Amino acid sequence: MKDLTTRQHEILGFIQLHFRQENFWPSIREIQTHFGFRSTNAVMGHLRALERKGYISRVAGQARAFRVTYDDGETPPEGSAEVIDIPIYGHIAAGYPDGVETGGAIGRLQIDVDTAGVRRNRRAFALKVRGESMIGAGIFDGDIVIVEPGLPKHGDIVAALIDGETTLKRFMQKPNHPPYLKAENPDYPELNPVSELVIQGIAKAVVRSL
Amino acid sequence: MKDLTTRQHEILGFIQLHFRQENFWPSIREIQTHFGFRSTNAVMGHLRALERKGYISRVAGQARAFRVTYDDGETPPEGSAEVIDIPIYGHIAAGYPDGVETGGAIGRLQIDVDTAGVRRNRRAFALKVRGESMIGAGIFDGDIVIVEPGLPKHGDIVAALIDGETTLKRFMQKPNHPPYLKAENPDYPELNPVSELVIQGIAKAVVRSL
DNA sequence: ATGTATATTGAAAATGTGTTCAGTGTCAAG
DNA sequence: CTTGACACTGAACACATTTTCAATATACAT
Structure with missing residues (x-):
């Protein structure tokens, strides 16, 4: 051009x-x-x-x-990215073994895969954030986090099941140490290695309605 | 209606x-x-x-x-909520009198209207946030805000055109006073009533890729 | 130096376009 | 039967808007 x-x-x-x-x-x-x-x-x-x-x-x-007709954008309204439908689980019922329980969704959202940063085949889901434990990472009470199942890397924000409740924490793993979870809020303590650490997935995106 | x-x-x-x-x-x-x-x-x-x-x-x-002003429906409800295609007008070129980047959109995102909080017929667009002036409202550098044109109310976060640059500020208007814009960051000063205050739209949602 | 693209002025022609005034006819409700 | 909302015709008016013709000036590559 x-x-x-x-x-x-x-x-x-x-x-x-x-x-x-x-x-x-x-x-x-x-x-x-x-x-x-x-x-x-x-x-x-x-x-x-x-x-x-x-x-x-x-x-x-x-x-x-x-x-x-600036061929940079606008032109291909069709060839746009794939849109996926993601269920929103409020607070997850304890024992979310392997995924999708359609009945438990409190809502759904639809977003294209690129923006959400998830892959189509993985079964992504969303959570409505409760509490302020990740306020330091810019995630507030009421925000919706899009989570994709998978193995977390050091520093990823993960949805973890602790004490039957899903919380959002940062996943920390140093070499030769057991992993632990860290809240991004000075008021909250670090969580030391939990015996029953179930990682539900990795947070990929945050959506907030203003 | x-x-x-x-x-x-x-x-x-x-x-x-x-x-x-x-x-x-x-x-x-x-x-x-x-x-x-x-x-x-x-x-x-x-x-x-x-x-x-x-x-x-x-x-x-x-x-x-x-x-x-009002869409009579007519649009077929495919699946669940309606998904709209929103252009992302990227970083606005600094010092540009009209505040629009060359090619128009630097990207697009697609999201359902309920989650985005916009109406179908209004022409919503998105902006990639630059700077930290709204950090107090949980909006960070690199976030994408979805903006809908319209008249702001007191307390709304708006995309405003000041000095040829689009910035995100909170719109404040007390009765019998001219409106002004306020940054949600203690390091930034309040912006007093600007003569050339062009409100591009009201921020409706924030999307952040993690 | 010569040509080509850009950037602009000035005036005028030719339509495009919104708007108004004055009517006709239908149909349902009071 | 009358009134009022609705759905139109027809003609004319006043600008809004695009378009064209004729020039000037600068910058830049050939």
Whole structure:
């Protein structure tokens, strides 16, 4: 894709900003006014350049009839990443042996695999975080964590089953030592190696509704 | 929400269909032609009705300047919740007068509307957070915020355009006072009422890859 | 130096487009 | 029967908007 000059870049930027803010495209005169041109023709030149370079396309003679075709984004609405459906378990019932109990879900969320950072075939699930033990890692009460089953590495945040309750902790393992879990909150103690340490999975992403 | 007549429903449908297919709104005469009316006024009547009933809003005198305020449904509920495709407008180039990065989207994410907390018809977009100014609200450098255009209320976290840069701040507005923006980080000062305060949208959700 | 792309002004032509005024006809409710 | 919402026709008006023709000036590669 050919490069744009500074001015062309600004024009394209304004067109897109206008569209995002107003939900319809600007007219040539609006672009002219915004940049302080004294002639609509100044805009025309830039639009022609943008069209020639393939960034936009227009319908001749029609008002506000833009299409932004910057082939960087926007173009492939179809070939987008795969979206998976993830069940949200509130507090997990003790004895979550191997996974999916559809009945226990308090909700579901759907997100594409790339953003969530999970693989399709693994059975990911989500948890609603309760408590403040991971506040130091930016995970707050009420957040939703997307968890993927697997073996944790040192430093991963994991969902672990302790005392029949699922909590979020950071998994720490130094060579030749048994692993332990660490809360990311100064008020909470480190948890020393638990006998029954069941790692449910590794936290891959956090989603929070504001 | 008031009910629509059959004809009004058809008109609204066509407007939205046109927008999805062409990326810009139809003109009144295009609507007229599509339905075979012999007078533009037939369309005018329906548009007025749609506007009165709150389904759309328009900018008087401007061509193709629609906004669909309320979606009448029509969208097939595939599976469970509806998944929308959100463009990620990346790091905004610093010092850019219009605050838009060249190519437009640097990525996309897909998420269901309930989890994201946005409405289908509004054009939500996402931003990759840069900087630590909202660390107190649990939003960190590198997080992705999902933003929906709209008018902010007191206390909302907004994406605002200041000095040509988009930043995330909390929108504060006390009665009889001009609004100001506040960073959620003790190291950052409060931002007093800016003359050129452009609110791009309200942050609805945060997604973080771990 | 010469050509080509960029960036702009200025004026005018040609439509596109929203809007209004004045009617006709239907249909259901009061 | 009358009233009022709805669905339209027809013609005209006033700008909004795109587009074209004619020039000037700068920068940059050939």
